[in-house]
Amino acid sequence: MPTLNLSGAMRLLVLVAVFVAGVWSQSSGVIDDFIFYLPDIQYLAVQHLWLTAVSGSLAILVAIPLGILLSRPSMARVAESAMQVLNVGTTIPTLAVLALSMSFLGIGTVPAVFGLFVATLLPITRNTYTGLKGVSPALMEAAAGIGMSPGQRLLKVELPNALYVIFAGIRTALAINVGTVPLAFLIGAGGLGELIFTGIDLYDPVMMLSGAIPTALLAVVVDMLIAVTAFLVVPRGVNPGRA
Amino acid sequence: MIRLDNLTKVFDTPKGAVTAADHISMEVPSGEICILLGPSGCGKTTTLKMINRIIRPTSGKVFINGEDTTSLDTQDLRRSIGYVIQQIGLFPNMTIEENITVVPKLLGWDKAKYKERAREMMRMIALEPDAFLKRYPSELSGGQQQRIGVARALAADPPVMLMDEPFGAIDPINRAVIQDEFLKMQQELKKTIMFVSHDIDEAIKMGDRIAIFRAGKLVQYSEPDELLAAPKNEFVESFLGEDRALKRLNLVKVRDLASDEIGLVRPDDTLETALQRIDDYGYQTSIVMVNAKRQPVGIINAAVARTTKGHCRDHFQSVPVVVNLDDDLRKVASLMFSNDMTWVPCVDDDGRIVGQITQRAITHHLGSRYRAHSGAGEASPSSSASEE
Numbered sequence: 152m153p154t155l156n157l158s159g160a161m162r163l164l165v166l167v168a169v170f171v172a173g174v175w176s177q178s179s180g181v182i183d184d185f186i187f188y189l190p191d192i193q194y195l196a197v198q199h200l201w202l203t204a205v206s207g208s209l210a211i212l213v214a215i216p217l218g219i220l221l222s223r224p225s226m227a228r229v230a231e232s233a234m235q236v237l238n239v240g241t242t243i244p245t246l247a248v249l250a251l252s253m254s255f256l257g258i259g260t261v262p263a264v265f266g267l268f269v270a271t272l273l274p275i276t277r278n279t280y281t282g283l284k285g286v287s288p289a290l291m292e293a294a295a296g297i298g299m300s301p302g303q304r305l306l307k308v309e310l311p312n313a314l315y316v317i318f319a320g321i322r323t324a325l326a327i328n329v330g331t332v333p334l335a336f337l338i339g340a341g342g343l344g345e346l347i348f349t350g351i352d353l354y355d356p357v358m359m360l361s362g363a364i365p366t367a368l369l370a371v372v373v374d375m376l377i378a379v380t381a382f383l384v385v386p387r388g389v390n391p392g393r394a
Numbered sequence: 395m396i397r398l399d400n401l402t403k404v405f406d407t408p409k410g411a412v413t414a415a416d417h418i419s420m421e422v423p424s425g426e427i428c429i430l431l432g433p434s435g436c437g438k439t440t441t442l443k444m445i446n447r448i449i450r451p452t453s454g455k456v457f458i459n460g461e462d463t464t465s466l467d468t469q470d471l472r473r474s475i476g477y478v479i480q481q482i483g484l485f486p487n488m489t490i491e492e493n494i495t496v497v498p499k500l501l502g503w504d505k506a507k508y509k510e511r512a513r514e515m516m517r518m519i520a521l522e523p524d525a526f527l528k529r530y531p532s533e534l535s536g537g538q539q540q541r542i543g544v545a546r547a548l549a550a551d552p553p554v555m556l557m558d559e560p561f562g563a564i565d566p567i568n569r570a571v572i573q574d575e576f577l578k579m580q581q582e583l584k585k586t587i588m589f590v591s592h593d594i595d596e597a598i599k600m601g602d603r604i605a606i607f608r609a610g611k612l613v614q615y616s617e618p619d620e621l622l623a624a625p626k627n628e629f630v631e632s633f634l635g636e637d638r639a640l641k642r643l644n645l646v647k648v649r650d651l652a653s654d655e656i657g658l659v660r661p662d663d664t665l666e667t668a669l670q671r672i673d674d675y676g677y678q679t680s681i682v683m684v685n686a687k688r689q690p691v692g693i694i695n696a697a698v699a700r701t702t703k704g705h706c707r708d709h710f711q712s713v714p715v716v717v718n719l720d721d722d723l724r725k726v727a728s729l730m731f732s733n734d735m736t737w738v739p740c741v742d743d744d745g746r747i748v749g750q751i752t753q754r755a756i757t758h759h760l761g762s763r764y765r766a767h768s769g770a771g772e773a774s775p776s777s778s779a780s781e782e
């Protein structure tokens with residue numbers, strides 16, 4: 152899979168690091184300490200994944216229709232300013248988003264999911280919009296000239312041709328999402344951040360790594376899942392990964 | 395039949411109104427190819443796109459088979475018109491098969507029928523179905539893509555076709571091949587076609603009629619031969635080029651000008667008879683000898699006949715050149731020049747002599763049409779261009 156090349160190097164580094172850490176932990180008996188945290192890891196990983204899944208799916212479900220809506224010709228006037236707002240929104244650090252979310256939704260799962268949702272929403276909407284806007288006018292004219300209705304044009308021509316860009320947006324967005332979930336602990340939503348931050352506080356490296364390593368692994372797995380999905384779903388003719 | 399009635403498009407631009415098409419009225423009879431020809435920006439594409447309402451007319455009407463298209467649903471109208479856009483516009487996300495079957499699917503054909511149709515279209519455009527149907531557009535050459543574009547437009551067998559420079563992206567050699575293929579298809583399919591081009595030679599070759607545009611106005615609408623013979627004004631004349639008389643040669647077939655009167659000799663005739671015939675027919679240099687099937691086998695030279703005695707069968711030279719009745723005059727003229735001849739024998743498809751064509755007949759034909767037209771050109775029925 153040629154598309155995975157760039158991040159492939161990163162992934163290899165992670166694996167090597169994990170391996171080295173494994174060797175070291177084996178020799179120093181840390182492995183037993185890790186086993187001590189195993190039930191915690193399991194419980195928190197599920198919570199962690201759940202936060203990602205809920206906020207991520209919500210974001211996808213909202214962002215794609217929003218991107219489609221903004222890309223309609225009738226929305227042309229509003230769309231550019233809306234995209235400006237989204238672009239500014241993207242530059243706000245995710246921690247700040249979470250903090251803002253907490254300040255009016257309180258603490259717990261809901262504000263965390265909401266904050267993650269907002270952070271994830273932006274890149275997907277942006278890519279959906281630019282992907283659809285990027286479909287060549289010649290294609291649009293051919294589709295119209297052939298007698299497709301606006302709906303058929305969207306489903307059969309626009310979306311398939313924008314899909315690769317949309318998936319790139321989803322990938323970026325979920326990378327941000329998974330990376331931000333540990334911070335959700337700070338506003339009381341649990342997740343693997345609990346081990347990380349508590350480990351830091353207690354100056355307990357094993358505890359901290361018990362949170363950090365699964366978090367890293369989750370990020371890698373989620374990223375790969377999306378890459379594979381894109382590979383399978385995007386039609387071969389418009390999929391740079393499948394020449 | 396396509397009829398345009400005072401079709402007008404005014405674009406509002408920041409720099410003011412641009413009249414891209416100005417009261418265009420014309421009619422394309424069923425089964426004919428009409429070429430819209432003119433310099434860049436003269437409104438050809440705009441006129442074409444108003445027919446399938448990609449561009450909304452500012453005023454005026456379009457009739458297809460007598461029916462005012464404003465009363466039709468836009469989608470239905472477009473599905474009944476084959477459309478080939480200038481930029482090819484194949485859908486890169488679809489296979490060749492999916493591209494070709496797009497319109498049949500929209501029209502609700504069943505699967506077996508449209509699959510078979512895709513194969514049929516591929517054979518028609520001379521691309522191997524098994525090799526190409528499952529490929530994607532990016533895996534085809536520009537010329538192949540352009541053919542697929544034409545196949546897509548033809549797939550649902552629409553009676554009317556709009557084609558915007560459909561062969562523009564192809565090199566000259568392949569373009570000629572595709573044009574020939576297309577004309578062959580058209581002979582069977584008899585579509586009513588509006589075809590935009592800015593290539594005069596293509597227009598003359600492909601068009602039953604040619605509409606010359608200038609700055610949004612239809613300047614002249616005529617059959618190709620008439621257009622070349624009688625350009626309506628200086629603009630048309632200069633647009634057609636100084637060599638327009640030679641271009642006309644493409645349009646006339648040997649059969650149109652050949653005379654069926656030809657003196658012949660048989661192998662058994664004497665050279666005396668041959669000389670006699672040469673004199674009788676007023677040939678200066680030679681006469682053709684044919685076999686029992688009237689196929690030319692040689693020529694008898696007058697000089698030889700005058701100085702020698704004997705039979706034709708012993709004193710002939712090979713026939714330098716013959717032309718078929720379906721050849722065009724351009725080929726004939728070229729053969730005449732290269733063989734230094736003033737006449738050429740004409741044969742039918744079985745190679746039998748049916749007559750001859752002379753240089754004088756050719757010059758006379760070209761010249762007489764000019765004389766006829768320079769007087770009363772406007773009166774001809776097919777040059778019904780609007781002249782506001």
Ligand SMILES: Nc1ncnc2c1ncn2[C@@H]1O[C@H](COP(=O)(O)OP(=O)(O)OP(=O)(O)O)[C@@H](O)[C@H]1O
Nearest residue numbers: 405407412414433434435436437438439440441592
């Ligand atoms: N959407 C538009 N808005 C404003 N002006 C336009 C628009 N489309 C075309 N025009 C103008 O209308 C005129 C005719 O354009 P058109 O595309 O019909 O030319 P054309 O004869 O097809 O030229 P070409 O051979 O270059 O394709 C041009 O002056 C062009 O600038």
Ligand SMILES: [Mg+2]
Nearest residue numbers: 438439440480
């Ligand atoms: Mg054009």
